[in-house]
Amino acid sequence: MTTGSLNIDRARSAGRIEHDIETLAGPDYTRSEEAIRRYAYTPEYRNTLDYFIGELEALGFEHYEDPVGTLVARNRPRGEKVFGVGSHCDSNRNGGKYDGTMGVVAALEVCRLNEELGLDLPLQLVSFLEEEGSGFGQMLLGSRIIAQRVTEEELREGFRAIDDGRSFWEHAEEAGYDPGRWQEAVHTIDDLIGWIELHIEQARVLQDTDKRLGIVNAIAGYVHADITVHGRSDHAGATPMGFRQDAGLVAAECMLELERLAREAGRGTVGTVGEMELRPNLINAVPGEAQFSLDIRGVDEEGFRGVARDIAAFAKEAAERRGMTADYVQRQTLSATPLDERVVGALEKAAEASGEAYVAMHSGAAHDTMSIADRVPSAMVFVPCKDGISHSPEEDADPADAALGAEVMLNAIRELVAGKS
Amino acid sequence: MTTGSLNIDRARSAGRIEHDIETLAGPDYTRSEEAIRRYAYTPEYRNTLDYFIGELEALGFEHYEDPVGTLVARNRPRGEKVFGVGSHCDSNRNGGKYDGTMGVVAALEVCRLNEELGLDLPLQLVSFLEEEGSGFGQMLLGSRIIAQRVTEEELREGFRAIDDGRSFWEHAEEAGYDPGRWQEAVHTIDDLIGWIELHIEQARVLQDTDKRLGIVNAIAGYVHADITVHGRSDHAGATPMGFRQDAGLVAAECMLELERLAREAGRGTVGTVGEMELRPNLINAVPGEAQFSLDIRGVDEEGFRGVARDIAAFAKEAAERRGMTADYVQRQTLSATPLDERVVGALEKAAEASGEAYVAMHSGAAHDTMSIADRVPSAMVFVPCKDGISHSPEEDADPADAALGAEVMLNAIRELVAGKS
Numbered sequence: 001m002t003t004g005s006l007n008i009d010r011a012r013s014a015g016r017i018e019h020d021i022e023t024l025a026g027p028d029y030t031r032s033e034e035a036i037r038r039y040a041y042t043p044e045y046r047n048t049l050d051y052f053i054g055e056l057e058a059l060g061f062e063h064y065e066d067p068v069g070t071l072v073a074r075n076r077p078r079g080e081k082v083f084g085v086g087s088h089c090d091s092n093r094n095g096g097k098y099d100g101t102m103g104v105v106a107a108l109e110v111c112r113l114n115e116e117l118g119l120d121l122p123l124q125l126v127s128f129l130e131e132e133g134s135g136f137g138q139m140l141l142g143s144r145i146i147a148q149r150v151t152e153e154e155l156r157e158g159f160r161a162i163d164d165g166r167s168f169w170e171h172a173e174e175a176g177y178d179p180g181r182w183q184e185a186v187h188t189i190d191d192l193i194g195w196i197e198l199h200i201e202q203a204r205v206l207q208d209t210d211k212r213l214g215i216v217n218a219i220a221g222y223v224h225a226d227i228t229v230h231g232r233s234d235h236a237g238a239t240p241m242g243f244r245q246d247a248g249l250v251a252a253e254c255m256l257e258l259e260r261l262a263r264e265a266g267r268g269t270v271g272t273v274g275e276m277e278l279r280p281n282l283i284n285a286v287p288g289e290a291q292f293s294l295d296i297r298g299v300d301e302e303g304f305r306g307v308a309r310d311i312a313a314f315a316k317e318a319a320e321r322r323g324m325t326a327d328y329v330q331r332q333t334l335s336a337t338p339l340d341e342r343v344v345g346a347l348e349k350a351a352e353a354s355g356e357a358y359v360a361m362h363s364g365a366a367h368d369t370m371s372i373a374d375r376v377p378s379a380m381v382f383v384p385c386k387d388g389i390s391h392s393p394e395e396d397a398d399p400a401d402a403a404l405g406a407e408v409m410l411n412a413i414r415e416l417v418a419g420k421s
Numbered sequence: 422m423t424t425g426s427l428n429i430d431r432a433r434s435a436g437r438i439e440h441d442i443e444t445l446a447g448p449d450y451t452r453s454e455e456a457i458r459r460y461a462y463t464p465e466y467r468n469t470l471d472y473f474i475g476e477l478e479a480l481g482f483e484h485y486e487d488p489v490g491t492l493v494a495r496n497r498p499r500g501e502k503v504f505g506v507g508s509h510c511d512s513n514r515n516g517g518k519y520d521g522t523m524g525v526v527a528a529l530e531v532c533r534l535n536e537e538l539g540l541d542l543p544l545q546l547v548s549f550l551e552e553e554g555s556g557f558g559q560m561l562l563g564s565r566i567i568a569q570r571v572t573e574e575e576l577r578e579g580f581r582a583i584d585d586g587r588s589f590w591e592h593a594e595e596a597g598y599d600p601g602r603w604q605e606a607v608h609t610i611d612d613l614i615g616w617i618e619l620h621i622e623q624a625r626v627l628q629d630t631d632k633r634l635g636i637v638n639a640i641a642g643y644v645h646a647d648i649t650v651h652g653r654s655d656h657a658g659a660t661p662m663g664f665r666q667d668a669g670l671v672a673a674e675c676m677l678e679l680e681r682l683a684r685e686a687g688r689g690t691v692g693t694v695g696e697m698e699l700r701p702n703l704i705n706a707v708p709g710e711a712q713f714s715l716d717i718r719g720v721d722e723e724g725f726r727g728v729a730r731d732i733a734a735f736a737k738e739a740a741e742r743r744g745m746t747a748d749y750v751q752r753q754t755l756s757a758t759p760l761d762e763r764v765v766g767a768l769e770k771a772a773e774a775s776g777e778a779y780v781a782m783h784s785g786a787a788h789d790t791m792s793i794a795d796r797v798p799s800a801m802v803f804v805p806c807k808d809g810i811s812h813s814p815e816e817d818a819d820p821a822d823a824a825l826g827a828e829v830m831l832n833a834i835r836e837l838v839a840g841k842s
Contacts, residue, residue: 270658
């Protein structure tokens, strides 16, 4: 059985989405007055989950939180097949209103439309814990726990809060969760027959091509790593240039070389030094140590992994040329993720039916969908964000685009669920 | 009248100097367990002043502190001519036992020898406040206040504590001082007929030439400044390389260009980027802003000022090439300081009489002597520090060299005071 495409009341949906987004940008939901700043186990994050729980209870959904705090809400008993929708509602520390949150809000709108239009689709909304890493410096943490892509040792000891250095485990327990049962989080996706995540694009492709929808067919993989250069701290005035082991200069060479390598690799490969620390970080001291982060991504697996290998080798050579040493330590890595042809196809068909042109594209940013796409047929929908700016309070997006996205998701799910029945 | 050269009991002086240095490296005198860390208006700094006051009172010296906390002790009433000796006893935040403190200790030893040998030389010991800038980020602060090289606005508002952001003024008042009278500090040097400061060299010239004494005939001038590059923070995964305004890359180019410019200027000119901050400083965000410090020094006035001008221009051009902007803001500057021929000559003569070879040299590091040398005939004595390492807990120096330095200072002062009488 297939079904004709539904046209929703987009203006009404856009109004509800805007109300949700603006509510969640209020002072109860962010730890900063200048930006959205919310992360796991803070009161502001708890308030955000409670807002979604309230809205979903009103639709008759049952909800639970997994052993570390990922929110799950369903309109069918556990064990029955459902279609998954959702994203994350934590933010970057200096974030905007839309990254993640608009995806959960659009998923909520799909649930509302399902109720309102009497479609009775079997749905499960998921809001993954700690996608941005603002709490513990670990991206995609909630979905990686579901995917069992962490170790107990990491959760107990390795992952430490940016704010106070205490362990993830200790914080989870203090927030009332039961991290000892973390492996049971895998069952969150047991019943899913498919998964769609809507997200802002975080780049300029949609804006520059004047499109309101991107249907995502692959997600770039990444390597996150740190390089530490070990030199020698000396007095900045009294140490002649030829007698220095200035770790900062090796860092500078690596920053420029990473840019060169990423451009040379092409095919959308990108490389970024986002964090930098000089030690002792004093105006009158030659830096004795420099530590900086690497974020290297691409959909071409060999391409981006080659950049990571090359910059690690370059750092060692550049340090040696100046009589120093350098360590490369990988923090985290994930392979590029192809998405499911059938889910992508249903979304493209629904996008065509909506009357709005769309772009078939890949995602340069990582998303929770990466953690579950090998077990659940998955795809993503992108909507534009102004000038491609995200991870910033200047982030801007249009609720009307999210409403259009919700319509497209709803029609795709109708087709995919019908195909299963 | 001239006097024959005295030979002191160097072993006894070395023992007293070592006792002072080791005492002041104890837990009551540092805020860190791993390093010496003491700065203005902390209990540890107060304890250090009190130690010197106790020792000087035992020698019959009277003491006072100027309106912001520079310690002055004299064996003649105010208004009578005296010869000045001293240095500073605050430290770098990650400092060693010798930088500054050994100079005050050697000055104290000169006072002890004067008493012990019945020389009755008129002496004034000074321990300048806040030479390192660890409290308020302002180098040579106490001696610059004496030299009136600050403004009231800076003291009231501009200079802020690194620890809590409160003003210098507020901290000084809280510590019981009277910063409203700061201009009276100028009188600290009214009675000085000359000035000698002993300090560790903080470089390798003495070690490499196997000498125990350096007689310093000039001090390098410097420019301290900050450059801020304004780019745009974007998502590190989703923003293609060609669409970025990565402020960190301009900073990296400036770091390498500063090295090139300082080497090209030659004549001992040095340039250092010691502080660096990327914003938002997150692994997955393209740096939207980069701020870094410049420390540029030399005895060739035109040479080092040219480097400062060139790096400021380069930063603007490098930023523009990438579609960004850069600001250059000078934090502080001081001209190169020639020292007094007569005081230098007396020190060289005393060094020759000591039987130890010496090096005539300039100082690449800034010292409080720079602040007073235009009003008081001044010179400095350097003693070796191991491998040239300073501003580090690994800093190491030999009390025996300081004892030799005290003998040379004592004999030079005897000659200079005799020449005045």
